[in-house]
Amino acid sequence: MMHQLRDRLTYANVMATVAVFVALGGTSYAAITLPKNSVGSNQLQRNAVTSTDVKDRSLGVRDLSLAARTFLKGQRGPQGERGPQGLPGTSNGGGPTTIVVNHRTNSDGRVGFGEVTSATAVCAAGEKVLGGGVRVDTGTDLAVRESYPNLNNTAWTGRVGNDDLSGVGSYTVTAVCTPSAG
16 A cells, blocks of 8 residues: 555655645635734735625625716716796785695605615695605615606605615605695
């Protein structure tokens, strides 16, 4: 048995084995001697970490620079055409105008990580929506994707996306309503 081993023992085999132990020994030494979290951005060379080194979907919007966020928004498109002239208002002889305004809220908007959900605040019967908005209640990386009048101008809808790794966020949609004329 020993004789067969000695016959197969060559210089190349010995050097390859030594090279493996040296290579493994260097990384093992570094893993043992470096304190935990001792390598940070100051120790990394410029461009040492590339997109292939970063786990997919592990970065949130807050991890990007302001310049990168601005670049992702893209350029503003051209202005659209001017709409038709609205109907003339009624004159009340120069006196003050009174507008009745009611708020309707729908606070059940919830959105999980990686999702986009919507909630709608609906005006009461006989009312139309004047405006509205969306308020983020919980979560650190939620973004309002859309906020618009809906349901034939009797409601306000908000769509919210969640890039918050910590979990579910919540938001409130508010409609500002007034009695419909005629």
